[in-house]
Amino acid sequence: MTKDGAGGKVVGVDGNLRLTDVSGGVCAPRGFSAGGIRCGIKEGGSKRDLAIVASRVPCAAAGVFTTNLVKAACVPLTQNRVVNGRIRAIVANSGNANACTGEAGQAAARRMAELAARELGVDPGEVAVASTGVIGVPLPIEKIEASIGELARSLSSDEAGHSAALEAIMTTDTRRKEASVEVEIGGVPVRIGGMAKGSGMIHPNMATMLCFLTTDAAFRPDTLDRLLRRAVAKSFNRVTVDGDTSTNDMVLIMANGESGVPVLDEGSEGIAVFARALESVCEKLAREIARDGEGASKLVTVEVSGAESDAAAERLAKSVASSSLVKTACFGADANWGRVLCAMGYSGVRFDPGRTGVRFKSDSGEIAVFSGGNPVPFDEAAAKKILMRDEICILIDCGEGEGSATVWGCDLTYDYVKINGDYRS
Numbered sequence: 001m002t003k004d005g006a007g008g009k010v011v012g013v014d015g016n017l018r019l020t021d022v023s024g025g026v027c028a029p030r031g032f033s034a035g036g037i038r039c040g041i042k043e044g045g046s047k048r049d050l051a052i053v054a055s056r057v058p059c060a061a062a063g064v065f066t067t068n069l070v071k072a073a074c075v076p077l078t079q080n081r082v083v084n085g086r087i088r089a090i091v092a093n094s095g096n097a098n099a100c101t102g103e104a105g106q107a108a109a110r111r112m113a114e115l116a117a118r119e120l121g122v123d124p125g126e127v128a129v130a131s132t133g134v135i136g137v138p139l140p141i142e143k144i145e146a147s148i149g150e151l152a153r154s155l156s157s158d159e160a161g162h163s164a165a166l167e168a169i170m171t172t173d174t175r176r177k178e179a180s181v182e183v184e185i186g187g188v189p190v191r192i193g194g195m196a197k198g199s200g201m202i203h204p205n206m207a208t209m210l211c212f213l214t215t216d217a218a219f220r221p222d223t224l225d226r227l228l229r230r231a232v233a234k235s236f237n238r239v240t241v242d243g244d245t246s247t248n249d250m251v252l253i254m255a256n257g258e259s260g261v262p263v264l265d266e267g268s269e270g271i272a273v274f275a276r277a278l279e280s281v282c283e284k285l286a287r288e289i290a291r292d293g294e295g296a297s298k299l300v301t302v303e304v305s306g307a308e309s310d311a312a313a314e315r316l317a318k319s320v321a322s323s324s325l326v327k328t329a330c331f332g333a334d335a336n337w338g339r340v341l342c343a344m345g346y347s348g349v350r351f352d353p354g355r356t357g358v359r360f361k362s363d364s365g366e367i368a369v370f371s372g373g374n375p376v377p378f379d380e381a382a383a384k385k386i387l388m389r390d391e392i393c394i395l396i397d398c399g400e401g402e403g404s405a406t407v408w409g410c411d412l413t414y415d416y417v418k419i420n421g422d423y424r425s
Helices: 074-083 102-120 141-153 159-169 221-233 271-291 310-322 324-331 337-345 380-387 414-421
Strands: 010-014 017-021 032-037 050-055 060-065 089-094 127-132 177-185 188-197 210-215 250-255 299-307 357-362 365-371 391-397 403-410
Touching: 017 271, 032 141, 032 159, 050 141, 050 159, 050 210, 060 074, 060 221, 074 102, 074 127, 074 250, 089 102, 089 159, 089 210, 102 127, 102 141, 127 210, 127 250, 159 177, 159 188, 177 271, 188 271, 210 271, 221 250, 221 271, 271 299, 271 403, 299 310, 299 324, 310 324, 310 337, 310 391, 310 403, 324 337, 337 357, 337 365, 337 391, 357 380, 365 380
Parallel strands: 089 127, 210 250, 299 391
Antiparallel strands: 010 017, 017 177, 032 050, 050 089, 060 250, 177 188, 188 210, 299 403, 357 365, 357 391
C-alpha cells in the first residue's frame, strides 16, 4: 500500500474516492478534542466511565436515535437539541443507562449538560448527553458533579484524548471500535473521525450502541442530517446480534468546518465523495460492533444478491442474520443451509426457492450447498473447515433481479447467556 503525506494507509479507492487511514479517532478532524475519566459510576475497578467530546468552534449537528418507545432520559433531551442543528459538545457516561428513572432521571440528564456547558463556557443547549449501562437504576449525578472539572481538564486534541473517551463509553465491549479517515474535496483535505460502543442488545433501528462522529467539513444541518441517515441505513441499521433494540441508542455527528472547505450542500462538488467516506467510516464501526457481539466468536456477514429490489434483499439478509438457529449453526460450524432457507421463508419477502442458491465462504474457501431448488452434494469436512474461521459469509443469490444488500451479525454462543444472565452483577 502507498502512503500519503500524513503517513496514513490508503484504505479505499472507488472512482474519485480515495480514503486514507489517519490516527486520532474523533480528534483526527481539526478543532476537536476529547477526554475521559473514572468518576465512580461503575462500582469497583478502575475503568473510565465519563467521557466528553468537544469542538473549539460551533458545529452543525445531526443525529439518529433508537426507535424503542421506551427511551432513556438522554435520548429526548439530545433529540430536542439536535433538532436545532447545533451542538458543540457531547458528555456521556457508561455504567448507568438512566432509563426508566422518572423525572429525577430527566433532571439528571439536564444537569449533566449544564455541568459540561459550565466547564466549556458554552450554552447548555449546545451540549448533547448520552448514557449506557443498566436500566432502572438512578444516575448518581453527584458523582458527575464532583468530577466534571477533572473531565474538562482531561480534554486533549490528540489520540490519547480519543482513547480515553472511547474507553469511558464501553460496557461489555471487548474490542475498541474506532475509525478516522482523510479524503480530499476540491483540493482540501477533509477528515472524519468516529468512535462507537456496542456489544449486546443489538438489532436494527437501532441497537444498544453509541456512536460519535466528528468532521472538519462544513455543512448546513439539514444536509448533514440527510447524509447521516443514509449512512446509518447502510451500516448501523444492518447490524444484528441478539434481536433486542435498546432504550439508549444514538448516532451523533458534529461538523465544525475547520478544514476550510466551502459549505457542502446537495449538488455541491465533493458532497458525493464525503457521503461515501462517511458511509465507509460507519460501515467499519458497524462491522466491529457485530464482530464484538456479546459472547460471539465469529463475525457473520450475510450477502443477498439477485433479489427483486434492494429493500427485499435487505429484509432477507436481516432475517437470516437474526435467526437464532442460523447463528447457532455458525457457532457449531454446521453447514445447515436449511436454516438459511427457513429464515428467508418467514422474512415476509416473496422469492422463488427454485431459483435460489446458497454458498458458505471464508478465507478457507467457498462451497455451494443449495442451488436451483435442490441440495448440492458437498464435502462436510470442507464445509466445516470454512465455517470454523472467525469471519464467515453466507452468500445468497435469489436469481430474480438486481437487488442486493449486506447485513452483519455474529454467532450465538454459550457465553452470551453467561454475560446476560448476571449483567447487573
